Amino acid sequence: MQLLKNTITCLFLFLAVSFSYAQRGQGRMNPEKMKAEKIAFLTQKMDLMVDEAQKFWPLYNEFDNKREKLRTQKRETMPRTLNIDSMPDAAVTAILDKMLQLETEELNIRKEYHEKFKKVLTPKKMLMYYRAEHEFRDLLLWRLKKGRRNKHRGGK
Numbered sequence: 001m002q003l004l005k006n007t008i009t010c011l012f013l014f015l016a017v018s019f020s021y022a023q024r025g026q027g028r029m030n031p032e033k034m035k036a037e038k039i040a041f042l043t044q045k046m047d048l049m050v051d052e053a054q055k056f057w058p059l060y061n062e063f064d065n066k067r068e069k070l071r072t073q074k075r076e077t078m079p080r081t082l083n084i085d086s087m088p089d090a091a092v093t094a095i096l097d098k099m100l101q102l103e104t105e106e107l108n109i110r111k112e113y114h115e116k117f118k119k120v121l122t123p124k125k126m127l128m129y130y131r132a133e134h135e136f137r138d139l140l141l142w143r144l145k146k147g148r149r150n151k152h153r154g155g156k
Helices: 002-023 031-046 050-077 089-120 123-153
Strands: none
Touching: 031 050, 031 123, 050 089, 089 123
């Protein structure tokens, strides 16, 4: 059982490293590759056993899909090209209300899946999951900052 877990972890880490090296020199990471790297990262950090992984990942994928739908709605509600200065107050208020509604929906989804995760993970594994999510986000932000610095310097 331990050998299988170690093999799976090594496979995920190998794929993650391969994806990250393949992305060097490119502007953005492919979303599918980033997702694969995140799965490998979370699996390794959470130290999931095979039976835990079989229960956790389907729930996580549902959770992630719901969050992605909300992120899409947020981008559509307030696109970067929105000219706020030329908008009437009523339209701005409508956008603010919609954004708050979407934030509330996101919190409700997080609460829902927190309860679902509690049914398939130990409390320690849940905390490891939350920590790993933050660490992965921080890693992506670090890469983005590093990439911007290198871009401004003209190097890689």
